[in-house]
Amino acid sequence: MKTGGQLIVEALETHGVERVFCIPGESYLAVLDGLHDSRIETTVCRQEGGAAMMADAWGKLTGTPGICMVTRGPGATNAAAGVHIAYQDSTPMILFIGQIDSRFREREAFQEVDYRRFFSPMAKWVAEIDSAERVPEMISRAFHVATSGRPGPVVLALPEDALIDTADISQPAPWKPVETYPGSDQIADFVRRIEAAGRPLMILGGSRWSQDAVDQVKGFAERFSVPIACSFRRQMLFDHSHPLYAGDVGIGLNPKLRARIDESDCLILLGGRLSEMPSQSYELLDIPSPRQPFIHIHAGVEELGRVYRPDLAIHASPRGFASALAAYNQDDSIPQYSDWAESTHKDYLSWSRIPDSMPGDVHMGEIVAWLKGELPDDSILCNGAGNYATWIHRFWPFRRFATQAAPTSGSMGYGVPAAVAAKLLHPDRDVVAFAGDGCFQMTCQEFGTAVQAGAAVIVLVVDNGMYGTIRMHQEREYPARLSATSLINPDFAAWARSYGVFGATVEKTEEFADLFRAAKASNGPALLHIKIDPEGITPATTLSALREKALNHPK
Secondary structure: OHHHHHHHHHHHHEEEOEEEEEOOOHHHHHHHHHHHHHOOOEOOOOHHHHHHHHHHHHHHHHOOEEEEEOOOHHHHHHHHHHHHHHHOOOOOOEEEEEEEHHHOOOOOOOOOOOOOHHHHOOOOOOEOOOHHHHHHHHHHHHHHHHOOOOOOEEEEEEHHHHHHHEEEOOOOOOOOOOOOOHHHHHHHHHHHHHHHOOOEEEOOOOOOOHHHHHHHHHHHHHHHHEEEEEEEEHHHHOOOOOOOOOEOOOOOHHHHHHHHHOOOOEEEEEOOOOOOOOOOOOOOOOOOOOOEEEEEEEOOOOHHHOOOOOOEEEEEEEHHHHHHOOOOOOOOOOOOHHHHHHHHOOOOOHOOOOOOOOOOOOOOHHHHHHHHHHOOOOOOEEEEEOOHHHHHHHHOOOOOOOEEEEOOOOOOOHHHHHHHHHHHHHHOOEEEEEEEHHHHHOOOOHHHHHHHHHHOEHHHHHHHOOOOHHHHHHHHOOOOOOOOEEEOOHHHHHHHHHHOOOEEEEEEEEEEEHHHHHHHHHOOOEEEEEEEEOOOOOOOOOHHHHHHHHHHOOO
């Protein structure tokens, strides 16, 4: 006989879980006890939101559910930030929540929450394991639900009495991913439409990708001379140095790429949903019927026609669809790219050219340019939300799959937790977290998790003394009327050193290279506090220019 807590840990082992991210709580002590003798690594975090973000990043980078464990009530509500990210980003994740003793329900017991009502709008499935006997069944289902169709988070509540309950029950076979493949007639129709098009363009997005799928799509694009763009914060899905790369369809879309999307006579969306950010507030394509001939391939059948009515809808996962494409990629001849494809890539190269100058003594563009020559292609870049992220999205050349962890949901605070998870997953690879000063302080306590776990991440805190994105919008909409966007910040480098690790301040561009190398040579978690001029709000404009334009040309 085994307790419910032991059976949960045994089930996670059965399904191949390597690591859980948690904040401990008395509500699930029986599970923590089960982990004591388990081969599963346990990462103790500082706040439930950070733990859930680590689980999301693990799911992004592996395609398998990231596992997070938190206690009831405030522990669960704190974790909601990471659950929301996983939902909007289509990331497989399972959140386990300690729950009150089931005998105390409906009395407003200590930290009692109805998790079905709370999490249902932001999770694929929310349930409660009411007995030890049902543990294998419920956890097997959780893995399948989290990874099938459009992936997402599953939430399982664990009543205290169920965790100490006992049962003699075996585990099922390990979970296996279920792929969805296109029909042969659909692939034939797809290829005919590509062959007939003079201005095809494919946008890659979503989850459920693999290295093989990325390579297979690249091979198909080469054979048919199809330019490839990547959706918001999915840039790792195509090599930016490839002559077919068109750029990213995200915030601050290249006007020339937008024009090419308008002009396309065969627009393909593979894996993504083209939600608010990549769709430019739903103005990129007409709704419900795009004016361009439109093909949509998605693993979740409910997404096909949900916003955009495709001329050809294909229910298939990226891996399933890519493997079918590979059957059409048997031509060994050297690809001959069309003028359309070549000029599309030239537009990207021009758009990604770093500006010559920026206000102040630190030029983030020059720092990114230096990092491009310093970091290996397999380095993993992580970030949260803020204007600082523009320097990554527009100017960093992603070359390889699974080298990016960033929230398409736009959640601040994501970069540091994601970097911790990425470094624990790939200890032999360089992992760099970019964070603004406001973004960093939302989860900066997880730097302590990196220290405790020995995760040698390098955190770059880009400090302009404000919530920069909100300030930018404030200057556009309410010029010279500033409210609630200024920040008084600590000495972040000294704060890092208080953990006994490397911390340094960058106040001039030329200081960065030596300090970054020193941070890397420290062989532990490190932080560089980069002080930038608040005037340089984006690579293309300044705060003063935004204010002047808004004052002189009021809406």
